[in-house]
Structures are given as structure tokens and as C-alpha cells.
Amino acid sequence: MYTGIQHLHSYMTYLVLLGVLISFGSALAGMSGNRPFTDGDRKRGLLGLIPAHLQWIIGLILYFISPLGASNFSGAAMKDSVSRLYMLEHPLTMVIAVVLITIGYSRAKRMIGTQGGFKSIAIFYGIALLLILIRIPWNAWPGN
Ligand code: HEM
Ligand code: HEM
Structure with a gap:
């Protein structure tokens, strides 16, 4: 069970990165294209949102x-940078990133027909992407 969820979480990371990158890139392109945000653009926002939400749940189970994860939480583990990454920094940063993606999508959804939708996705997904990239355990991922 543990190994299965761990692998799922590891493979899902490719989908999260790819989806968020596509959503973010299309929003940037839309912003410079001087055209209104359409329902198709909203769906391109879902490419990042759906894998991020799935990863959130898988990560929570894994935790x-x-x-x-949670069982390793202690003052001693807090002093060790790798332990602290897994039990605290990674989960907390990723939850914030997923919340930002959800806010960006949710705001954009209400801006169909205007240009604001692109900006909402570009800003919120952009910050989320940065947060994800700085707290992926690069020492262990993609691994072998
Ligand atoms: C955008 C969301 C997330 C991404 C992209 C992500 C990505 C990753 C990656 C790449 C690893 C290393 C996997 C490996 O060793 O091959 C990992 C491990 C881990 N993640 Fe996440 N994660 C996300 C969200 C979360 C959340 C929300 C939690 C918990 C609430 C979480 C908990 C964990 C734990 C506990 C591990 C260590 C598992 C182990 O090796 O025993 N993750 N994550
Ligand atoms: C299996 C896991 C999940 C999947 C596949 C998923 C998928 C989705 C999808 C497709 C939407 C967009 C709906 C729309 O177009 O309006 C959405 C929205 C949302 N999800 Fe998730 N989700 C998952 C888990 C969660 C969890 C665990 C939470 C919160 C604890 C959550 C919170 C939200 C919120 C607040 C929105 C609203 C965004 C809006 O205003 O439109 N999701 N989710």
C-alpha cells in the first residue's frame, strides 16, 4: 500500500508539472494575444487544476x-533538513500551491468574456509553479 501510493505520488508529479506549465503558458499567450478569455481557455486551466487536486489527496494519504510524514514529526526531526522537508516544508508549501491554483482557476472562471481570466491564471498558477519547484524533494525525484 505504502509503496503503491508513493509511486503514484511520484508519477503524478510529471502530470502536475506538465498540466500547470500548459495552463500557465496558455494564459501568458492569451494575455499577449489581446482577446477575451473563453470557455476553452477555462478548460486549459483545468489541465493544471485537476492533476494538482488529485496530487493533493494522494499526498495527504501518503503523509x-x-x-x-506525520509519524516522523518531532523536535529532533525539525533540526534535520531532509526530515523537515518531508514532514513539514513539502506538505505545507504544496498545500499553499494547490490553494493558489484553485483561487486562480476560480477567479478566472468568473471572468469569461473579459481579459482578466488570463491574468488570474498567469499570476496564481505562476506563483504556485514556483512554490512547487522549490519544494519538490529533488534529492529523491525523479529518482531511478
Ligand atoms: C503539487 C503537489 C505535490 C507535488 C508536485 C509533490 C511531489 C512530490 C515528490 C516529487 C516527492 C518525492 C517522490 C519520490 O521519492 O520519488 C514527494 C514526496 C512526498 N510528498 Fe509530495 N507532492 C505534492 C503534494 C504533497 C502534499 C499535499 C503532501 C501531504 C499533505 C505530500 C506529502 C509527501 C510525502 C509525505 C512524501 C514522502 C513520501 C515518502 O517517500 O515516504 N505531497 N512529493
Ligand atoms: C480526487 C480529487 C479531486 C479532483 C479530481 C478534483 C477536481 C476538481 C475540478 C475538476 C474542479 C473544477 C470544477 C469547476 O470547473 O468548477 C474542482 C474545483 C474545486 N475543488 Fe477539487 N478535486 C479534488 C479534490 C478536492 C479536495 C480534496 C478539495 C478540498 C478540500 C477540493 C476543493 C475544490 C474547490 C474549493 C474547487 C472550486 C473551484 C471553483 O471555484 O471553481 N478539491 N476540483
Whole structure:
């Protein structure tokens, strides 16, 4: 069970990065294209939102079954940078990133027909992408 969820979380990371990048890139292109945000543009926002939401749930499950997650929470682990990354920094940063993506999508959805939708996705997904990139455990991922 643990190994399966761990692998799922690891593979899903490709989809999250790809989806958020496509949503972000299309929003940037839309912004410079001087045209209104359409329902098709909203759906391109879903390419980032859906894998991010799925990853959120998988990560949460992993957090409670992994020896590196909640069960490792202690003052001693807090002093070790790798332990602190898995038990605190990674989960917290990723939750913030997913919340930002959700806010960006949610605002954009209400701006169909205007240009604001592109800006909402570009800003919120852009910050989220940065947060994701700085707190992926690069020492372990993509691994082998
Ligand atoms: C955008 C969201 C997220 C991305 C892209 C992401 C990505 C990753 C990656 C690449 C790894 C390393 C996997 C490996 O060793 O091959 C990892 C591990 C881990 N993640 Fe996430 N994660 C996300 C969200 C979360 C959330 C929300 C939580 C918990 C609430 C979480 C908990 C964990 C834990 C506990 C591990 C260590 C698992 C282990 O090796 O035992 N992740 N994550
Ligand atoms: C299996 C996991 C999940 C999937 C596949 C998923 C998928 C989606 C999709 C497709 C939407 C967009 C709906 C729309 O177009 O309006 C959405 C919206 C949303 N999701 Fe998730 N979700 C998941 C889990 C979660 C969880 C666990 C939470 C919160 C704890 C959450 C919170 C939200 C919120 C607040 C929105 C609203 C965005 C808006 O205003 O439109 N999701 N989700």
C-alpha cells in the first residue's frame, strides 16, 4: 500500500508539472494575444487544476502512511533538513500551491468574456509553479 501510493505520488508529479506549465503558458499567450478569455481557455486551466487536486489527496494519504510524514514529526526531526522537508516544508508549501491554483482557476472562471481570466491564471498558477519547484524533494525525484 505504502509503496503503491508513493509511486503514484511520484508519477503524478510529471502530470502536475506538465498540466500547470500548459495552463500557465496558455494564459501568458492569451494575455499577449489581446482577446477575451473563453470557455476553452477555462478548460486549459483545468489541465493544471485537476492533476494538482488529485496530487493533493494522494499526498495527504501518503503523509499519514509514510515513515517520513506525520509519524516522523518531532523536535529532533525539525533540526534535520531532509526530515523537515518531508514532514513539514513539502506538505505545507504544496498545500499553499494547490490553494493558489484553485483561487486562480476560480477567479478566472468568473471572468469569461473579459481579459482578466488570463491574468488570474498567469499570476496564481505562476506563483504556485514556483512554490512547487522549490519544494519538490529533488534529492529523491525523479529518482531511478
Ligand atoms: C503539487 C503537489 C505535490 C507535488 C508536485 C509533490 C511531489 C512530490 C515528490 C516529487 C516527492 C518525492 C517522490 C519520490 O521519492 O520519488 C514527494 C514526496 C512526498 N510528498 Fe509530495 N507532492 C505534492 C503534494 C504533497 C502534499 C499535499 C503532501 C501531504 C499533505 C505530500 C506529502 C509527501 C510525502 C509525505 C512524501 C514522502 C513520501 C515518502 O517517500 O515516504 N505531497 N512529493
Ligand atoms: C480526487 C480529487 C479531486 C479532483 C479530481 C478534483 C477536481 C476538481 C475540478 C475538476 C474542479 C473544477 C470544477 C469547476 O470547473 O468548477 C474542482 C474545483 C474545486 N475543488 Fe477539487 N478535486 C479534488 C479534490 C478536492 C479536495 C480534496 C478539495 C478540498 C478540500 C477540493 C476543493 C475544490 C474547490 C474549493 C474547487 C472550486 C473551484 C471553483 O471555484 O471553481 N478539491 N476540483
